[in-house]
Amino acid sequence: MKNILAVLFMLIIAGQLQAQKDTVRFTVDTKLAAAHTIGITMSVPVNNKAIVDLKLPVWSPGYYQVMNYGKSIQDFSVKDQGGKVLTWQQIGNDTWRIAAKGTKSLTVVYTVKTERAFVATSYIDKERAFIKPTASFLHVDGALQLPAVIDIPLQNGWTRIATGLDSTGKTTYRARDFDILYDCPILIGDLQELPAFKVKGKPHRFIGYKMGSFDGAALMKDIEKIVITASNLIGDIPYEHYTFIATGPGAGGIEQLNSTAIGFSGEGLNNPAGRNRMLSFITHEYFHHYNIKRIRPIELGPFDYSKANRTNSLWVGEGLTVYYEDLILNRAGLMNKREVLDAWQGTIQGFENNAGRLKQTLAQSSANTWEDGPFGKKGETISFYEKGPIVGLLLDIEIRSASANKKSLDDVMRYLYNTYYKNAGRGFTEAEVKAACEQMAGQKLDELFDYIYTLNKIDYQKYLSKAGLSINFSEEKNQKGELFTKVVLSENVNMTALQKNILGSMLQ
Template sequence: MKKLLLLTVISLLCCTKGLCQRDTVNFTVDFSEAHRNRFRVQMHLSVPNGEKLVDLNISVWTPGYYQVLEFGRNISEFRASDLRGNGLPWQRTRDDQWRIATGEGGRIHVSYTVTTERPFVAVPYIDKDRAFIRPTGIFMYPDKNLDRTVIVEIMEHPSWRNIATGLDSIAPRTFRAGDYDILYDSPILAGNLTELPSFRVRGAEHRFLGYQMAQFDRKSFMDDLERIVRSASDIIGEIPYEHYTFLGLGMGNGGIEQLNSTAVAFTGDGLDSDPANRLRTLSFLAHEYFHHYNVKRIRPIELGPFDYSRPNRTRGLWLSEGLTVYYENIILKDAGLIEPGQILEDWQNTIQGYENNAGRKKQTLAQSSWNTWEDGPFGKRGETISYYEKGPIIGMFLDLAIRNASKNEKSLNDVMRALYYNYYREKDRGATEEEIKMTCESIAGQNLDDIFTYIQGTGDLDYQKYLSMAGIQYQRTVIADGKSSVKLSIQPTLSILQKEILGDIFGY
């Protein structure tokens, strides 16, 4: 109780310092129960005069990870009071919603506890060594009122020295988000973190802070990461943020992209001794970094603004995820970090994996996106497909077709730039399926129905038609149990156009 009163006093002091305004929601996060894997959260918000009820929600999912996560089940010890400390009646109306009887409105105070279960990039976690705040699982929002400014104060932990986040700092251990969408897109990592050498690209500072990092050549690694950022930003032609932060979460799997940060499972172990591991790590980081363009800004129209109370479905993850996978090797190639032979081998493995999945005859690429909430991001092999596998193949077909039709004067890069500037920059929204197709065809200068049919259908893909545009021969041999072996090789004789396309996509 003493700690609760102390946190309330601190939050009130923040208000007197000008950090608490009528349309601002203030949070204080307390790490004092880290040893119990619990966050203590304080929330202050205003309720319009005369409004007798307010609903507070917790998100049921987190953008970038298309699965229902049921954050509400981890919340307990919920309390509500007015600023005089008088308790306010409340009831839990849904697993993700709390309804408070506020009387006649005014500013109210809420407190609750978040219990965490496991360290994973999509969920919050805290223990005696570090805290990872996945904001969707920590911070409640006023129902249908996501445009409020949010101030987050992190209480000091006696033995932790670092905080890493993409949020703007406005005071020591205090951060500001212009609205809830920005807050929910800005995870926070706290603990005894290692900071790697920073770098600047196009005037923006890029930092990398991580938990339990191994020993490796940090300068060399960050030099490679700088090459990746330069290569990716050259595709679009600008950087849309003032600063960017990589958050290394330690051992684990996966990563989730944000507007100006990414949270990734990373230790750096084996970077110096294992070239294949280093390349996988750099490819993984290139993928997550390029997402700040493709999905956070270039996106299917369904992916923002979000409804955090239910799954947000789209048929367009072939664009958001599939094309981001396609750009991994493009970015690494332009950065000088991958050999041409490795690119061709990667494509050979991708195509062979797709062709040996019986799910390709049962589910379309558009359906794999729509049903990812049930099937998972990688699908159910044999029954469904993954947009991570078929999506980049469609991206390659589009790039090859556009380059071939335009005599290599245009490419998929022009499509990405057009979607970025025409829809994100000018219209401040995503693009519809029709607008995405129209943009591709406008850049190509020709109809692309054959490729877009592959998104909506389950027919066989004509690899030879498109790969031959880069002078690549496709061979598929049936081996045992209906499985196939795929071989890609460069044709002995190439036209000037084929040589140009082969070099620009595959690095030869």
């Protein structure tokens, strides 16, 4: 027994030493903040390869646009383990090819010139640095599985770091592979932190830059309700800690596995309309850690960072997340029934007043977002953020009606999460989503799924009536004298017992 334990101990030590040997290490230098420049030093094990290609992603998961991050890399240089300068050549915008014959490791030094403060790009100035790993950290081509350690010395008088990465020291973080590293943005500065809370023992933090003046404790109580409601919906919390990273005033938000980076100004929280918008935004990005990060189209992972990753199913990842924003806030007691109906009404009105609905299908809007942009081109295309939640609403009602309110879209989401993410360790196919919905409904749903793949006119009343809702369309003129379609969504006065049960179980 002693011999067996000794062998096991030696194997563990050997594995740890090999992991350390294969680790890619980065040191971040922020001293050039005034020049909007981030310095990076990278230590790379190469094990005597003759040629080593270092690559930078051209896009960032969660923001479906080719960004060409490589154009921001400057002052590139590389040496071997003995300090000898090595020859290299840049290939295209995103690849640096190094002549590394006889070299065990490389030390690569470069800078990232930043221009735009946005959640999909790195940015630094005198007050803070936001590091988007996909825009900043090179990887060895074909070796995304290597672990990475990132050291971020606090400079410029800055006091705090916010990230979803696991900490291994005061300013040192570790990622088990580059998919995790690329999923974890980093905010550095003299940051504020709101009172943290725990749900099922998992800590949740909110840390940000220039967050404004508002009741932080009250906001965190609302976010705690959101987290509890969303996690109860799925029935699992798959992370060990979660961080809301507020990047400062501005637009945009991108989801990660255990964090989200959001443009945030607390000033809007001081009026009801602004508070509802911000809570919806936070709910959307939080629920994404389930829906699209884990419940995901099969095309979105493992990622190919070198090109656009197209899928027809962003109507699930993005559209259904929009749909669940309102449901989660309602169930959490933060949005009343009429407010939800108004939100649905507004979404339908926006879609019906877009001529793009006659030109582009929902599936096409997903696949073509790389060219059309996340919200489409009004009049020419549609947005999966708009038609997606409409299809989600009608699917939810039809599943509830067909199953005598025993099943719902919630069951579909739980099924996709457990079957494909937890058990199969992969994303879902388009056919599998349809099959899951039909399984819960106990019937075919061809007409509803035709709304995804065709330009068929939506029969709103057919489905909304099953939840005791009526929809009315009328032609009116706006302040410019232009005609538009006005939509009014209302509850029927006389409902059947099933209609009451369906609407009552959907909205409180």
